[in-house]
Amino acid sequence: MTAVPGRRSSTFTRLLRHGFTDASAAERLLDSPELAPLRDDPVLLEALGATADPDLALLGLVRLLEAQHGPGARRELLDTLISSKPLRDRLLGVLGASTALADHLTRHPDDWQALVMYEAYDLHPGVEEFEAGLAEATDPVSLRVAYRRCLLSIAARDVCGTTGLAESAAELADLATATLRAALGIAEAAAPEDAALCRLAVIAMGKCGGHELNYVSDVDVIFVGEATEGADETKAVRAATRLASHMMRICSETTVEGSIWPVDANLRPEGRNGPLVRTVSSHLAYYQRWAKTWEFQALLKARPVAGDLDLGAEYVAAVQPLVWKAAERENFVPDVQKMRRRVVENIPVGEVDRQLKLGPGGLRDVEFAVQLLQLVHGRADTSLRSGTTLDALAALAAGGYVGRADAAQLDEAYRFLRSMEHRIQLFRLRRTHLVPEDEAELRRIGRSLGLRADPVADLHREWRRHAGVVRRLHEKLFYRPLLDAVAQLATGEARLSTEAARERMVALGYADPASALRHLEALASGVTRKAAIQRTLLPVLLGWFADSADPDAGLLGFRKVSDALGKTPWYLRLLRDEGAAAQNLARVLSAGRLAPDLLMRAPEAVALLGDGDGGGLEPRSRAHLEQEILAAVRRADGAAQAVTAARGVRRRELFRTAAVDIVGSYGTEEQPAEADQGALVDRVGAAVSDLTAATLAGTLRAVVRDGWGDDLPTRFAIIGMGRFGGHELGYGSDADVLFVHEPREGVDEREASRAANKVVSEMRRLLQIPSADPPLLIDADLRPEGKSGPLVRTLTSYEAYYRRWALTWESHALLRAEPVAGDEDLGRRFMDLIDPLRYPADGLTDEAVREIRRLKARMESERLPRGADPKLHAKLGPGGLSDVEWTVQLMQLRHGSTEPGLRTTRTREALAAARTAGLITDEDAATLDEAWVLATRVRNAVMLVRGRAADTFPTEPRELAAVGRYLGYGPGHAGDMLDAYRRTARRARGVVEQLFYGIAER
Template identity: 30%
Template structure:
């Protein structure tokens, strides 16, 4: 709203009268419309700077009125073009400084007018101010560089390429959020050390660029009769005021990797190059990014920012500056800290958070559901209000201040500039915004406190090891440990291991804070002996990684989830101990127990791979491993807690594998195309390559830790066809290299393990066969040379990644092979004999335990019977070839009444029960066996059906022939 401005300050009105007198002598008419009159009165009341500047330089204000710029929005590039025109005649530094200051004065009049008169919303004001600084820096530097080269020579790199100064804008300018009278924080850098050529004396590149940076700072910041352009602060550079004004990229990298302090990460979030060679700018930002954004979730940022805020609050208290709307309680800095804490923690994993403007960060937090949308809306509204207040404070005298006035006159002036009738009304709204900000800041940065339940035994003393052994054993026994002596020994061994491994002081503090909580959760788990062993294994794997200890400190809920899952299965703690990144998955229980489906998996993998360079194979593999392991963990968590039914567990696990295989194929294909071009003359509409899944992958029946049976085929039919790139190779070579790269990406062990184990032995001719075959060759092999067991395997084969057109052609080949007529008796004999060979070599039944897969009456018997039935009847019932999984194949056999009685349903029930036990054994990391007295009825029925279908029918057929 616009407040009444009839009661004007006599001093500011005198400035207006001065301008009117000048306008009268020049014959310049004053706009008569009421909107101008009201806006003029409001601006003159709110900004003594504008009133005085217009009186002292009346032509500037007159030109702004005449040009219409007071009412216009600048377009992209307008300001830079205007500045180039203003600097067209400058030939030396004095004339450059004068032209820049005159230009700045004119544009500040316009920006302040539009801000106070509410012609421009806050984003436009901040953008205009930031653009003004950008163009002044860039235009001044361009001229100063040329003049310095003319005087001192040209700085060059080792290859003789001329170099230019790179200017990093920090703080509000870096984020394009500059306020009306802000300093600009700058850091200066150059690409390479070297020598200046053409210099009258020996001069290093560093000396040249330090001199150039000094001249730039002077051109912008020195106060002349025309004022200044921008105050410049260079203290954010490496080593601060004692460091060199300009540093090489290598020197900067060394500093930020080894000596930078935590607050410098916070500052570097907003760093933005505003001048310099584009390639150098990109190189510098790529070098700085890993310093700012860690690859893991870095919860130590909360602790660091908590400490930084504490220091600021202490300094403000010492100065008595609680009225500071930037640094005080509930001020602008607290909003920035909230957003930037999440950026530091999660930005390395989520590129969407690697943005500079704080309002974009807040919006991203809402989009990612990292903070409630209504909280974000309140923070955003508070930020806009506080930034407007900041601008009004600074617009008054073009002075950098963030302190609310304490006298009645200036309080009223500020309130009216914000559209309020009086200070009381304004102060109430301001206090409400600041209270909301402070409440949210305190919530986000509150040091986590884990409250002990009433009656809990104090197990913290066990960690300190300061009591007599007998007393400690009593505590452990009272806490529910079945074997207190073993538990006490394990705790002592772990404590000794932390001492031997040389934890930092901060690491010791964090662990000391964590262990009482850990022991309390273990004691409450219901099976503390087992959970203690498993949780200590995880803690031992992360104890030297303080970021993970910080994560556990900031999110005690992770420990609770870990204790819960550890009690259910060692699978979780073993995986997390090997891959601590998986701790991230325990933060949000909504995600942990909600496995993703295909579209969501694709989106998550897109986000993980987005920041990785296309040629960074190691990081691509790391992110793929992280993707697969994290999603498998979610499936296991949902499985054990029965959030999802058992029969869809394999669906989830199979989709994870399919998405991973498809992405590896895409990455590997893009890599080879970049080098050799695309294969030509292929069957297909995309890559001309197909990855076939066999076995559990093909049958959509993957378990935990299953390997992937893959076969690769391509669509090139011509042995002379070549790729179309400058480094052309034959299609055969291309596809063979593609298959090799896929296997390499999926099986190579990195720091986070291997993506999957791959088995390629089911390809034509097995291990002796070509790694990748053409579809025509594959079809010919299946028709003329394949063994019956290979046709059995084909019943479970399906495309899992690759060219859609080639997939359709494969399906035609597969259907033709499966649906051809067969001699039932010969087929039965060959299937039965293959099963006998397999059982003889693989069955681990014995010692009172039954092999779930290979034992008589186990999973493999069911699979062989289904495969026999599909091959036996597919010629007459082609629908049998539609499916690759046992359950739907059995359902189809039942639909056509091809198995006697309820055999199909009985096999289905037995198969589900056996697979459930198989899954559970995998999660308990036990051999895939069960005691002989378990599932006896199901196993017995499978054996009966095997005899009826595969043996008795054979004897009947033989007897009939006799």
């Protein structure tokens, strides 16, 4: 029948008003013969308009009517729709939310009758009711049909709001339990001889075990088997394995009726590589010896659901004590945190912003935080041992482990996000946690959640709001109650006890929890604005400290800095308002002794850690540093005060460089760890070298001004040698130098020499005045005649010496000579003088090469500390700095005269030039470069961690762990770090033996 134009116009308008998006198509459907009895019923349009997708609901209704077996069945359905509002709401609600269930109803048109009942006992069915609904299923196909029929009733109560999120999730878990029992029954009926041999228990894990299942999800299980009385255990386990495998196939395989859900047994001991079924004793043996932290976390939700329930209860009783001891395991919290980070890192880049479950601010953040708190506090408080996330969260709030307001926000956010997930999965009954991008799908989801004004925009707004709440509370949830305990903030609420707070600090890795709690109390107690800001900052800072090798040092350092800067208005504001500053500070304070010691001497340097206009962490250029230091020298009253001022700049800039190094190595949320560690090593080496050069320039100016009023009777230059000349100084390196002077016109050479020697003597005296700063030692032992020769010579004297007496080692040492301070013209002329020595036109004689090899061997035998492990000595050991540098320098001596690229003082630059010139293969060059960078990083790490220089790994466990953290190795992986160093050094030594020692094959 075709509608008349007038009525069509009126109906079209009404359809739009009721939420239809394709009113023309809806009109045509309403005109279909099947809907003739309802066409003029205003109640139908209202009921359709109340659904998530009225267009979809109307189309599904027409399909269902068309599928009815004859006019009588169609009339019965129409009459029930007209007379029963509960059925109308349920049926249309399902049809408007799920094309998959609409398809099921079309295939099985009588199943709509499962929605007719609306009695009290029908509102919240449990396992027994679902078992009755599945009772007639005798094969996989009929089980799927019965399962979908039961699912239809759950979905109907859900979309109509008869049940809430928690009840729907529990019903889905109960339906899964009934389905597993039915599937196991089918498997046992098919193999009664196997069933007679064994007892088989099915343990639900994950969301099924936690009574919080999704519409479509893997059902995680663990199987436990035992022999029946008199049966052989080996045969019984094999029989149980066959039954378990058959049961899994029944649920997982796809038939003409689709699939139910995959049964996943990968949470079992050894995962997919382990036996499918184990006895209780076999499970226990594995968990006691081999299980990882995440396996105990997974067992939180273990629940017997099918098969021999007594055996299942025996299994759970056996493993539960191990679960509640998991928090006592070494590295417990870092292991859990690392697993959560790994989950986020494995999300495809294009999906991160659409992930409801795994992304930041997603469902997994809530679950991980709750489980972490359960494992820590559930040892003593049995009220926290629920496997259901929302029940556990409520118990944590009731026990004072989580603030009530935080728990309420987290509960609301979790319910919203899970409801979104349910609506997304319900549409096609497919396993997904991605928010769709299609606007029609977003509109349907928004309307299903009660967002009717602007469903798409409102859905995005609410989703982002709740995700933001989850992310914020996830960061603070584990730490905030500590502050409530020590500062007594939770007025009127139960608080975390002192003992519980102490336990949590131990779990976080704090070695001295009593001191840590005192620091928290000092920082956060009180009603001042300062204390309020600290209470905002500390929850996140505690987490960052806990992620380091030395949380105690981090927290102690933070208290010291806060005490020093507590009255400074910008300090806490900087940490609160500038995203990177607080995390940078946490990383720096917990990375070792050097950076915190420098910061304690100049707390205002905290400002460098921000991202404002203060320049942040970018190292200053030599010109900039020299300008600042010389300005400070001009303002100073006397040379001693001038050098003190120069030391102040050096202290601040050393801190800046150390912070650059730490943040670049550790990374932060906003600034991941630097991928190119070679570039970071170069930046640190250049920064320390430039700072040393600027400090020497300032000291030289101060000494000259004090003694001669800027009118020194001789030109004076300082030549950097070794690592200094190579722009490769470490934090604890001495400054190797040569001093050269040239009398000014008309000045007697003896007078000029006395002046030059006095300058050197005074510079060394001033720089050696005891100080808490890292020392700056001037070492001039590379001068002609070594320690026996004069400290300073004229350019003419250098020329005469090198012409007549220069030895091979001196040519070798001069490879890294570079002017660093003083008279620039004199420095350039010194370079012109020495270039023929270090880049000899005829290369090296065989005797000279042998001499260099002898020198290296003697140096290593004399200087390697007694008792040190050579394979772990970063400087003198095989494959260490000395091996790489001498190999590169031998190529420079041999080929520098003909290969301009080799004429550089920088090791890595010379190595790259040698590769370009074909003097070394790409593979060998990469091997040497990797070894040199790693050895340099080890030396830098040791200085950062211990506050004093060393060339080998520390032996104290916490210091070794801190070095490992700097090098990218997590807790418990110090052995891996040492193995990797030995491996890298061994490969480099092979190249050195070929290129430096001339051994033909490695």
